[in-house]
Amino acid sequence: MEFIADIMVGKLARYLRMAGFDVLYYNNAHDDEIIKIAAQQNRVVITRDSLMLRRKVFKNGNLKSVFVKDGMLKNQLRQIKTELGILLKPNLTRCLVCNSPLVKIGKNDVEGKVPPYVYSTHENFMYCHSCGRYYWRGTHYEYMKKFFSGI
Numbered sequence: 654m655e656f657i658a659d660i661m662v663g664k665l666a667r668y669l670r671m672a673g674f675d676v677l678y679y680n681n682a683h684d685d686e687i688i689k690i691a692a693q694q695n696r697v698v699i700t701r702d703s704l705m706l707r708r709k710v711f712k713n714g715n716l717k718s719v720f721v722k723d724g725m726l727k728n729q730l731r732q733i734k735t736e737l738g739i740l741l742k743p744n745l746t747r748c749l750v751c752n753s754p755l756v757k758i759g760k761n762d763v764e765g766k767v768p769p770y771v772y773s774t775h776e777n778f779m780y781c782h783s784c785g786r787y788y789w790r791g792t793h794y795e796y797m798k799k800f801f802s803g804i
C-alpha cells in the first residue's frame with residue numbers, strides 16, 4: 654500500500670515513512686496534482702481536507718482515501734492503523750526526508766561521514782542515494798520504537 658499525503662499531514666507522512674511505507678508528500682502540491690499522482694500511481698490519498706474528498710473520483714471509489722479526523726499525531730496514526738489494518742513499527746527502509754528506499758552500506762564507507770561516537774558504537778548503517786543521508790539504529794530509533802508501541 655502506497656500513499657500520497659496533503660500539506661496538512663506532513664508529520665504523519667514522515668512517521669509512516671518511519672514504518673517503511675512509501676508516502677509522497679509535497680508541501681506545495683495542490684489538490685489537482687495530488688489527485689493526478691494518486692490516480693497514476695495507485696496511491697491512497699491521506700488528507701484532512703474534506704472538500705477535496707467531495708470530488709467525484711473519491712465518491713465513485715476510483716481513488717482510495719483516508720480522511721484524517723484528528724489533529725494529534727498519535728490519534729492520526731491510530732486511525733490509519735485501524736482503518737487500513739496496517740502494521741506500524743519502525744523499520745529503517747525508507748528515507749524520512751525524501752521517501753527513497755534506503756540501502757545497506759558497509760561500516761568502512763561511513764567513516765568520517767557520521768559522528769565518531771556513532772561510528773564507534775554501531776555496526777549497521779543505511780544510506781539514501783537520493784539525498785545522501787545516513788541512518789542507523791540510534792537513540793532516535795529507540796524513541797520511534799517506544800512511540801509506535803504506544804499507538
Ligand SMILES: [Zn+2]
Binds near residue numbers: 749750753784
Ligand atoms: Zn533521502
